[in-house]
Amino acid sequence: MTQTTRQILVMGNWKLNGNKAMVADLIGALKAPAAECPNVAVAVCPPVLFLGQAQTLLADSLIALGAQDVDLNSVGAFTGENSAAMYKEFGVQYVLVGHSERRTLHRESDATVAAKFAVVQTAGLTPVLCIGETDAQFEANETQAVVERQLQAVIDHSGIHAFNNAVIAYEPVWAIGTGKTATPDIAQKVHAAIRTFLAGFDAAIAAKVQILYGGSVKGASAAGLFAMSDIDGALVGGAALQAEEFAAIIRAGA
DSSP: OOGGGSOOEEEEEOOSOOOHHHHHHHHHHHHHHHHHOTTSEEEEEOOGGGHHHHHHHHTTSSEEEEESOOOSOSSSSOTTOOOHHHHHHTTEEEEEESOHHHHHHSOOOHHHHHHHHHHHHHTTOEEEEEEOOOHHHHHTTOHHHHHHHHHHHHHHHHOGGGGGGOEEEEOOGGGSSSSOOOOHHHHHHHHHHHHHHHHTTOHHHHHHSEEEEOSSOOHHHHHHHHTSTTOOEEEESGGGGSHHHHHHHHHHTO
16 A cells, blocks of 8 residues: 555644643644645644643644543542543543653553553544664664564554554654654655564555654655655654744645
């Protein structure tokens, strides 16, 4: 299946950034570019404190709402955590699981990420499974082994059919916040390997699943990435906080 049969998805991960004024300004500036490119799916993932504000601001737009993480539990004595059911009440559609910063800074294991993936799906939301290798793993030519291990954890927990309602985001850790970007050819090679691995379990699911690239995507680099046959969009970090840059990435997918 070619990339043209899968919709491009451009998702902004705001991480630990923002205030009320910034949320209003940024969402206000993104509505028009999203409306101009209805064939491109667009989503933003603000910090949890701004989900209510974002839900209200996005009500008349084509932009979907996402969350950056989820707790394994639905209710209980888990101070500081947020459940998938809570997100659903705020109109959240996507939830990131396994972002490299969660895996490294919070020591989340592949098993924990796989369990969070399942929690999101059980709530009727779409998990965005973040996978990728560190600089040391990249230099050691371990990229394929790492991403296959991270995918296998989800398959072992939930089965290959879980990817019928999921998004994958390949984020080379060595290209996040460093200014380094994998060339379109490098990224395509990994995306193709991901799809081939999944096809070993179910070819139809592998052909259908969206695989985003998440390594310091900019407006100038987006078109080259999206032209690759197995790159179906972008999980955007720093550039997602800049309306003009994020709009350029959206337009690159049109």
